[in-house]
Amino acid sequence: MQIAVMGAGAVGSYYGGLLARAGHAVTLIARPAHVQAIEQHQGLWLESASFTGRVPVRAATEARAVQGAQFVLFCTKSTDTTSAGQDMAPHLASGAVVWSLQNGVDNAQRLTQVLGRPVAPAVVYVAAAMAAPGHVCHLGRGELVVGPHPGHAPLLAALTHAGVPVQESNNVTHALWAKLVLNCVYNPLSAIADLSYGPLLASHGVEQVVRNTVQECLAVAHANGIVLPPDTLDKVLQLAATMPQQKSSTAQDLARGKRSEIDHLNGFIVREGQRLGIATPVNQLLHTLVRLRESHPPAAGARAA
Structure with a gap:
């Protein structure tokens, strides 16, 4: 599947790296230093208890890189929700499914208003850190809880296959x-x-x-x-x-x-x-x-x- 991660810091790069390792076409949209390191070394260095190594993945600095993605994991800081959503909106495919993997309780609602389409809120329980540009360390946990959303069954299956414990909840x-x-x-x-x-x-x-x-x-x-x-x-x-x-x-x-x-x-x-x-x-x-x-x-x- 074509998957974009908007705001790929430690959390977004961790989930994007797992999905890429599972065989999906993942594009990490991130800050220039992170993108440059990924391009220079031909992949993201992912360090975790179960796997440590280089994961081939695409990387870009511009929001237009979401173009063509079937699924978008939106992982920006809460302070950037509105501006990043506005940058991304013109380039989203009409049927793209968007998840908000962010801290706070109102980001999915704010992003829904910006995009004019439903956004599924997701609760993230993962310990991850950027050891350096292009290098993500997974320090513990990793599960997701996501609200119901039409058409996201393939992403649920992909995450599960990639080793991410994910639960769908009506009480997100x-x-x-x-x-x-x-x-x-x-x-x-x-x-x-x-x-x-x-x-x-x-x-x-x-x-x-x-x-x-x-x-x-x-x-x-x-x-x-x-x-x-x-x-x-x-x-x-x-x-x-x-x-x-x-x-x-x-x-x-x-x-x-x-x-x-x-x-x-x-x-x-x-x-x-x-x-x-x-x-x-x-x-x-x-x-x-x-x-x-x-x-x-x-x-x-x-x-x-």
Whole structure:
């Protein structure tokens, strides 16, 4: 099948690499350095527990490379959903199926408005990182939960054949909110402390911060009509054991001097709390601290007094 990955960072390149390895014609649409490395070395270097090696795959920097694709995995940052969707829209095939593999709870809706066609929201549970341009490391998990969408059965089968655990769910909205709670905990804390999840959660005082963050998120979710399972906090606390070496995407963004998605994570909870009259002081503090790190990155070689 012809498959395009729009916004192929670590997550998009991981899934695109697996699909290419399974024999599909995959095009990764990514930043110039990543594309240049893939072209120079004639493929993506994919490193995982089950496979390490070079995967032949096409790569491009322009959104028009989605032309002819039967399926598009949309993996951009939440901050780029609208602009990337607008760039991609004129080049989409009329019958192309689009999945949103993004953090946050409203990207599929926003992308649907931009494209004027249904977009299936997908919840991503994978630990992956860009070791270097053209080099993706898979650090753990990898499953997907996707909402129903007409015509996506071939992509479900292709992902399964490629080794990706994928589940179709009629309740994907709740799954998106559950993932949002995870992100509101691990993304800012990992970024602020510059720690991977295992050492982070083992640090003194962090578990109480996690509990307070989750409590605020659950209150906002409930006010929106989203009732998450009673073991949500337990699952959040257990995540560190399944991805002990993973640093959050927000931590990776800050390390590269890039803008993070924090406005669509803790920032979203803060805005919804304000709209609904729910206090969210912990989420507000985490959001503020990450934004400060974005605006004032530490100088190279700087040391604390």
